[in-house]
Amino acid sequence: MPILVMKFGGTSVADLDRIANAAVKVQREVERGYDVIVIVSAMSGRTNELVNWVETTSPFYDAREYDAVVSSGENVTAGLMALRLQEMGVSARSWQGWQVPINTTSAHSAARFESIPRDNLDAKFAEGFKVAVIAGFQGLSQEGRITTLGRGGSDTTAVAFAAAFGAERCDIYTDVDGIYTTDPRVSDKARKLDRIAFEEMLELASLGAKVLQTRSVELAMRYKVPLRVLSSFEETDETSGTLVCDEDKIMESKVVSGVAFSREEAKMTLVTVEDRPGIAGAIFGPLADAGVNVDMIVQNISEHQAKHAVKVTDMTFSCPINQVARARKAMEDARDAGLINFDDLVADEDVAKISVVGIGMRSHAGVAAQMFKALAAENVNIKVIATSEIKISVLVDRKYLELAVQALHDVFELDKA
Ligand code: ADP
Ligand code: ASP
Ligand code: MG
Numbered sequence: 422m423p424i425l426v427m428k429f430g431g432t433s434v435a436d437l438d439r440i441a442n443a444a445v446k447v448q449r450e451v452e453r454g455y456d457v458i459v460i461v462s463a464m465s466g467r468t469n470e471l472v473n474w475v476e477t478t479s480p481f482y483d484a485r486e487y488d489a490v491v492s493s494g495e496n497v498t499a500g501l502m503a504l505r506l507q508e509m510g511v512s513a514r515s516w517q518g519w520q521v522p523i524n525t526t527s528a529h530s531a532a533r534f535e536s537i538p539r540d541n542l543d544a545k546f547a548e549g550f551k552v553a554v555i556a557g558f559q560g561l562s563q564e565g566r567i568t569t570l571g572r573g574g575s576d577t578t579a580v581a582f583a584a585a586f587g588a589e590r591c592d593i594y595t596d597v598d599g600i601y602t603t604d605p606r607v608s609d610k611a612r613k614l615d616r617i618a619f620e621e622m623l624e625l626a627s628l629g630a631k632v633l634q635t636r637s638v639e640l641a642m643r644y645k646v647p648l649r650v651l652s653s654f655e656e657t658d659e660t661s662g663t664l665v666c667d668e669d670k671i672m673e674s675k676v677v678s679g680v681a682f683s684r685e686e687a688k689m690t691l692v693t694v695e696d697r698p699g700i701a702g703a704i705f706g707p708l709a710d711a712g713v714n715v716d717m718i719v720q721n722i723s724e725h726q727a728k729h730a731v732k733v734t735d736m737t738f739s740c741p742i743n744q745v746a747r748a749r750k751a752m753e754d755a756r757d758a759g760l761i762n763f764d765d766l767v768a769d770e771d772v773a774k775i776s777v778v779g780i781g782m783r784s785h786a787g788v789a790a791q792m793f794k795a796l797a798a799e800n801v802n803i804k805v806i807a808t809s810e811i812k813i814s815v816l817v818d819r820k821y822l823e824l825a826v827q828a829l830h831d832v833f834e835l836d837k838a
Pocket of ligand 1: 429430431432433462573594595596597599600601602603604605606629630631632633679
């Protein structure tokens with residue numbers, strides 16, 4: 422039997438009615454002749470609630486226990502989905518991550534897949550079961566402990582199963598009907614794309630477009646999994662939604678294909694660190710060890726140069742806002758250990774990152790200038806800039822986020838096909 426993977430996100434399983442609605446979609450695919458692997462998220466809001474309970478109980482929590490708590494939301498929806506399908510006469514069985522088992526690294530709260538043995542599910546399909554419902558987001562470490570794959574990780578569970586089982590396609594059902602030129606909740610001019618290249622989706626995801634977890638796109642690209650995003654609330658067929666695919670399968674070629682943003686950014690500046698070989702390693706090593714995801718980095722001549730006997734520099738970096746305390750502690754510990762020195766650590770927690778992405782940028786000059794002019798025309802000040810081959814990102818004050826996204830969407834004419 423051909424295998425299909427269907428993933429339902431949090432809003433798609435938010436209550437019993439929605440689980441029933443998702444189950445109907447699964448049943449339809451079974452009737453079309455597929456053996457179906459269903460991946461479910463926790464009910465929407467549940468994972469946030471669990472994270473909050475952990476953080477309230479223990480601010481610098483033990484990540485093993487974080488995973489023990491935070492993974493639990495998916496257990497409920499997996500069992501309920503299997504029960505619902507059984508009620509509809511579809512033979513279904515649920516599996517938690519450890520039961521499959523989904524083997525991962527031991528990097529708690531950000532684990533990566535190592536292997537997914539097929540034996541258990543294959544045996545069930547061979548017995549005549551039509552649907553395996555898998556709790557998304559979960560894994561099992563070599564030490565035998567539950568791990569989780571990072572927020573939004575059920576997308577990655579879905580792609581990993583599609584790759585492991587040679588699925589015909591991996592369908593990601595969510596609360597929007599596809600991938601848009603920008604988040605349709607922020608711009609009503611956002612336009613749905615029929616197709617998007619893996620590379621572009623990878624950038625959009627890593628720059629904040631949470632419609633797909635970054636790692637899921639990476640895996641789909643590596644294992645050539647046809648990946649589709651579509652609505653769980655609408656009638657859908659083979660042509661619905663957006664297909665994420667290889668660049669050469671896309672006719673449309675715009676220089677910029679999307680605008681992504683991340684609201685929860687912070688900009689941190691270490692004021693007057695010594696400007697010597699090895700200083701960047703001495704700063705970013707401890708930050709990495711503390712699990713801080715540093716993105717943009719700028720090193721510049723310190724404004725306080727004149728006052729100091731040795732050469733000094735200011736080091737600015739961005740990281741997710743919920744990692745500011747962790748970053749501060751890592752830097753203070755490094756200073757106490759004599760690894761680095763700085764006068765002050767200034768955190769600006771009112772920034773957002775906005776990025777334009779497009780593979781067309783590889784062969785087009787002037788995109789950055791166009792972007793900066795469009796922001797200037799709206800009086801939006803740029804605080805930090807970072808570029809790569811197919812993206813340009815800026816940090817701006819968070820209050821300008823919507824305005825800036827709109828201005829960039831307009832200037833690159835993303836509303837037009
Ligand atoms: P799920 O719970 O199904 O995993 P998510 O909330 O993680 O859903 O992802 C879907 C959301 O992603 C949408 O509701 C939308 O607001 C947001 N989003 C951000 N950028 C985009 C984009 N470019 N296209 C579509 N949706 C986007
Ligand atoms: N429930 C997890 C989260 O909210 C995983 C997921 O939904 O993909 O991050
Ligand atoms: Mg998601």
